[in-house]
Amino acid sequence: MARGGQRIRKFGTLIGGGALALFACSESATRLRADEEPGLTHVPAVPAESVDRPPPPPPPPVEGSCTTPECGAAEDAQRFVIIGDYGASGPDEAKVAALAARLKPDFIVTTGDNNYPLGEAETIDENIGRYFHSFIAPYSGKFGSGARENRFFPCLGNHDFNPVVGAQPYLDYFSLPNNERYYQVVLGNVQLFSLDSDPNEPDGRTVDSKQAEWLEGELGASVAPWRVVFFHHPPYSSAVVHGSTLEMRWPFAAWGASIVYSGHDHTYERLSVDGFPYIVNGVGGRDLYDLGEPVPESLVRHADVHGLVLVTATATDFVSRFLDARGIELDVLAIHRK
Numbered sequence: 001m002a003r004g005g006q007r008i009r010k011f012g013t014l015i016g017g018g019a020l021a022l023f024a025c026s027e028s029a030t031r032l033r034a035d036e037e038p039g040l041t042h043v044p045a046v047p048a049e050s051v052d053r054p055p056p057p058p059p060p061p062v063e064g065s066c067t068t069p070e071c072g073a074a075e076d077a078q079r080f081v082i083i084g085d086y087g088a089s090g091p092d093e094a095k096v097a098a099l100a101a102r103l104k105p106d107f108i109v110t111t112g113d114n115n116y117p118l119g120e121a122e123t124i125d126e127n128i129g130r131y132f133h134s135f136i137a138p139y140s141g142k143f144g145s146g147a148r149e150n151r152f153f154p155c156l157g158n159h160d161f162n163p164v165v166g167a168q169p170y171l172d173y174f175s176l177p178n179n180e181r182y183y184q185v186v187l188g189n190v191q192l193f194s195l196d197s198d199p200n201e202p203d204g205r206t207v208d209s210k211q212a213e214w215l216e217g218e219l220g221a222s223v224a225p226w227r228v229v230f231f232h233h234p235p236y237s238s239a240v241v242h243g244s245t246l247e248m249r250w251p252f253a254a255w256g257a258s259i260v261y262s263g264h265d266h267t268y269e270r271l272s273v274d275g276f277p278y279i280v281n282g283v284g285g286r287d288l289y290d291l292g293e294p295v296p297e298s299l300v301r302h303a304d305v306h307g308l309v310l311v312t313a314t315a316t317d318f319v320s321r322f323l324d325a326r327g328i329e330l331d332v333l334a335i336h337r338k
Contacts, residue, residue: 078188079103082230082309084111084263085157086284087127092306093285095325097131102327103310107187108135111263111281112157112197112232114170119162121169128173138175150174155194156181156201157232157263166200182211184218189313191224193257195231197248205233207250219256225315225337230261234280236273238301239265240292252276258318258335261309265289268307268322270331271297277333279320281309300331 081100086093100108115124129141132152139146153176160170167181177183181196182203193215196205203210219227229252233245242265252260253276263282266289271278278297282289283306291303305324312319316338322331 077312077314078190079105079310079312080107080109080187080190081105082109082111082261082281082311083284084232084261085113085266085282085286086110087114087124087159088116088286089123089126089130090285092325093127093131096284096306096308099323099325099327100132100308105310107151107153108132109192109194109228109230109261110152110154110284111230111261112155113159113263113282113286114154114157116159116286119160119167119169121165121172124169124173136174150176153185153192153194155231156196156198158198161198161200182214186224189225189315190311191222191227193218193227193229195229197231197233197245197262206247212250215250216255222256226258226313226318227256228259228261228311229257232262233264234262234269234278235260236271236278236295236297237262237265237267237280238269238291238294238298239267239280239289239303241265241289243292244295259320259333266303267291268300268302268305268331269298270300270322270333271295272299273297277320277335279309279322279333281322283307302330305330 081103083096083100086096115127125141125143129136129139129143133139133141133143133146135147135152137147137150152174154174156167156170161167162169171180174180176194177185181201182194184191184193195211195215199205201211203214205211215229231248233242233248235246235248236244245264248262253274259277259279261279261281263280265280266282266286267280268283269280271280283302285306288303288306291301294301302322307322307324307330310321310323316336318335320333321329323329
């Protein structure tokens with residue numbers, strides 16, 4: 001059983017000693033799962049030839065779709081949105097940002113690549129502030145008022161490093177804890193741990209690095225019900241463009257993390273490693289990537305839609321929903337702790 005008594009249920013079948021519950025709140029998602037056998041551990045990817053087809057027109061509202069702040073809400077729940085590989089100002093980012101705004105989250109987390117293409121100071125406000133200025137504090141851009149206190153928690157991606165000045169535009173734009181490249185913050189039932197998985201990180205990205213030593217210590221000292229680790233390069237991924245980043249296969253579960261989110265590959269993929277959940281969420285607005293053969297840890301994969309993750313967390317329950325840009329729910333992971 002994972003630390004803190006976490007139980008993970010999948011289709012009523014125990015995996016890795018824990019229980020992982022998948023629900024379908026959209027009609028389409030329910031139909032997709034109707035023919036699955038109990039205990040199935042992999043949902044096949046969208047066929048490669050269909051990935052490049054134009055998306056279907058938006059359907060009429062579906063009962064159970066998640067386009068309002070009430071989706072999955074409980075009175076005592078902490079609610080936040082996770083977006084990744086989004087920072088390329090345009091219609092696809094705008095659709096995801098509009099959904100995020102309608103959901104009215106307490107805060108926003110990113111899995112990197114906030115500022116395409118080259119992490120420049122001249123593009124950062126257009127790519128981020130245009131859509132998310134109301135969550136950022138202090139905010140000094142041109143798109144309106146910022147937040148009273150910061151509610152935007154990014155991590156560095158490879159496109160946030162400029163070839164001339166490195167990550168300086170990112171560091172100048174945000175005011176974040178610790179050294180700003182990696183940090184932790186407690187927000188209600190959730191403690192966030194943002195890492196820098198880029199090879200340019202001066203404190204390293206391997207399991208024996210200074211950064212990893214920091215994370216192990218911070219996780220060990222945490223008393224938060226849920227400990228969410230996020231960074232850019234995925235430890236496990238089935239995408240054909242980047243795939244798995246072996247340097248980031250740290251012992252997150254043993255150190256006390258509850259879940260790991262990443263981006264870099266422009267897909268959505270949920271994986272399980274010895275019962276511990278990993279989610280790749282890189283579909284926030286940039287061009288989508290194809291999927292290759294599934295890695296053994298893969299459970300659910302999508303490469304045909306932009307979208308975001310909506311998380312609700314109480315002291316005992318953590319629910320991670322993948323929504324496409326229309327708000328249609330395509331995947332749910334629910335973790336319960338006693």
